[in-house]
Amino acid sequence: MCETSYRIYCKGLVSEEVVKDETRQIGGFGVAICDPEDNRLYEMRKALGDEESTQQEVAELAALVHGLKWALELDLARVTFFCDDSNILEYVTGKAEPNESSVATLVKEVALLQSRFSSCEALPASVSSGSITFVLEHARAAIASQIRWREGDVYMETCPICCEDVPCDDKFEVPGCFHRFCVACIKRQVDEALDWHKPVKCPSLGCNSVLQSEDCEGVLDPVRLRHMAEYLSESALLDHMTRQEERRIKKQETTGCTWPPVECTVTMEKTKLIEYSKTFFADAELLGGARKCMGCGYCFCANCRTEWHYNMTCDVFRETETYKSSPAGCYEAMAKSLGWRRCRNCKSMLASDGDRGCNRITCSSKRR
Template sequence: MVNPPPPPRILGESSSFTAIHTYRLHSKGLVSQELIKDDTMLVFGLGLSLCNSNDDTKLEISKARRNQKLAQKLARPEAAELAALIHGLEWALQLSVESIQFFCDEDSIILAYVTRKATPNESTVSELLERVFLLQTRFKSCQALDASRDINSSVFKLAKDAIASQTRWCEGDTEYETCPVCYSYVSPNDKFEVRGCFHRICVTCMRNPFSSEQILRGNTAICPYPDCENDLVPEDCRGFADANAITIMIQRKKEKSIPVKDRVYCPNPSCSFLMSDLDLIKHVRNNNPRQSEARKCMECGLSFCKKCHVPWHNNKTCDEFKKSESYLKSDAALFMSFVKTQGLKKCPQCQFTIEHGGGCKQMTCSHCSHEFCYTCGAACKKNKKLTCECSRSGK
């Protein structure tokens, strides 16, 4: 049987959609507080995706309503999600779909509502849920399933795009949007949409996270939207940050992906490459117990001891090697001599070199977050109190 032609993309137009297959519906409803000129307004946006399970024909809709009463009614996330689902089911019925599966976020309570495993307490949510139940009875087959956040990301973006389309206005022939960070009126072309949270920030404000001391110290750069904690993606930021800041961001992202106990840094001062010990162990072919700490840098090729962070000392203990002439002449020994003369210390957990900037001697390593006494190296307790007798002020 030949499949029917794809139905129109615009909701409301008449269409014939022969229902011989099960269709998949993804929906997302959002209510966002947006700054439009000098006014803060609530905007409702929805994204819908209807897919033919037989030939993967996909139809998408993005709609927004700048209606304060509606937006206030749908302000609760569950209400916005159910409203979008209602739009999607009505759309499918208008297209003559008879068999449908609709998907809810795996971490959302909506799936529990529509499968009657949970009952909402809020009246608006209850009313919307009843409409969903009525619409389900109009299909020959209607099934609710859970979907991962990745699968629903496309309709999430459609909903955000719908909201963004309502934040613009024209003055003459020029279109403007308000930046929610600096409140300036800027062209939509001069805004950057942050991946993940989809906040639209002007290019000038996007540069701020990279001019702060935080990124220079290696901390994660986050979206400058007020109270947003979404990490910026290094690859997206090359237009705002210099190469050094991008390198630091990539390093911090890599550190986050490796558990603290598995982080290993190459002891070569000119390398300091970060690696996962689990990956390094795979390349250790010698099963001699005395060489169980032997590692080889995946960047510069240096063979080194994981325990004492010096070049590998075959047939010697760590203490014996540090007294040998070959070590005393090595770059590692010269660097350690510099560290001592400058009053620097190494983190007891990850061996990263740390400088004390003055004040309290209770330190937190910027690389592994280990908390310890800068004077003697003793670790802090779980309540973040020092376990040693050293003075916190170091006096």
Template sequence: MDPTPIDITDDNDATDHLISTAVSGENSVHDVTFQFQLQQAIQASLKPKTDEEEDFMVYFKGLVSHETVTNNIKMSFVGIGVAICDSTGSCLFESSKSGLLEADGDGGRGAEGDRVELEALVEALGVADARLRLKRVRIVTDCDSVYRYLTGERHSTNHKIAALVDKVNLIKSKFVYHALFHLKQSLIMFVYRLARNAIKSETAKWVGSNSDSDVTVTEQCRICFEYLETGQLFPVNKCQHRYCFSCIGKHIEAKLLDGKLPECPHEKCDSKIGIESCKKLLKPELYRSIMRSRVNEAFIPPTDKVYCPFSDCSALMSKTEVKVHTPTSSFITVGDTGM
């Protein structure tokens, strides 16, 4: 017999209904027990979680921008974006900060960006702990180096970065639960915008204008670590990781020459770079040459493929081509191609 439907709007009414059903013999004891357990499960799922049971998402982004301001003075600016959301995606806290980049004599290539990213995370976790009094947090980052610092896979020789990592770990220990997630940049673009807008606002103060049109924000290519204007960086279509055109062009060329469709060079990112994008980023003659090689390779059966043994060549040929261009010799045994 099918279980009798239950109105879950009132716990007591539902329980009374189940008991009366059992007494009247309309259902078996097994059916009544099942319905009672189902009722409890439904009510538990509908019960709102308390702050101590709910996981809150912590998003952060720290950017560095090198600008030329009034009288050709070069200055370095910092922008930080922070957002904290509940489990439904509703934003509980959002802020941005800006300022001048503090000189770091201990810095290496890429150290500035990592340091500002960690400073943004310290800011975000400080708000989650001291201001919002959260107990459970999920920390989200798109920065591979920061992710590796926090998981212990990588250790920095930069004393400021090491001190910031220790500070982050100290704050994390105050939460009942914390977890770290490495996501694509496209999924946290809102904190990117907060950081970028903070830099624009700060730069405007130094160029003597309140108009954003007079401000050019630069970003760092994560391959060569050069700072370039945003328009000089290529955004991978799906994930939006950004690299300078020179670096991404070399990456695409190497992958295509290897016979592979290039992926985003960001570690652990599997976004593909489409053929149309490849065509735009390579010189026309280079693109045609690579594509011609790929087409020729496709027409050679796998069992007939032979590669030139010279380390600086490795050109692909077919066994038929090799035999045609190999001079006959009495020293060559039957079946030997003479390569």
């Protein structure tokens, strides 16, 4: 009978925290040992020592060492441990050698511990894995336990942004990265981001976690919460339409073709497309911008790049509800609200960078 192979998830973190006006490097780790179906059997969180809190790679490897030692103490013969850091994975699998001596020492210790198991394999961890998120929570909790102190019956923490001492219950924890700040600083972060039409990122330096509107329920007032939800919805649409625009420009620059919606992958030479379209429209001599895709058969306008609008100019069609509710119409409305404009020559969308950019732009097609 084959022995059960257990799964080990480890996460070490290093964070620069402010504790009573003193800035310190603080480390913590979380470990979870699971069965083959990822059901958690054992879990722990602990603070890392001062030497283990010097850098992130050291913390990651220290957490792994703690996890493997614990598995040996539990007499687990077969284990698989998962790394969400690609560098750590390459170190422990022998595909790369670390430059730092402290990191190299820990890599050797991991190798020695691996040799004590009958089977010990290292695999990459999925970022979306629930167990990885779980041990990350443990690591952040281990750090949080070191930066709080008690005043009477209340536990206090220092906000790393404003350096004010506030009750732990009044701190806001960013989902995903679990960095903690006072509510007042989070509100300011939201206000500044929305005023500049930017995503609301975690204020911690170097962190790329993005706050969603549902994360801020109970913190923001209903009006600001609605503004945040509207921005996120508009931003998602803008990202989608921008990707479509980029694909359109890429096709234009590389093939010189006119095309139907992005979903159709057929590209066509302009002259051939015009000749092909003439056979499907009654007034061939007055074809104008009418085109029919040679692949999917979609009828579109080559001038305004939307569906073909019979007996209607492009300007008139743009005023109809059909156009306004279309992806192209939504994109135009969004671009207008942000102050974007189309180049008169190549029709590419141009975005202004507020007061920081230059207003003089030369069309790229004219430079070629």
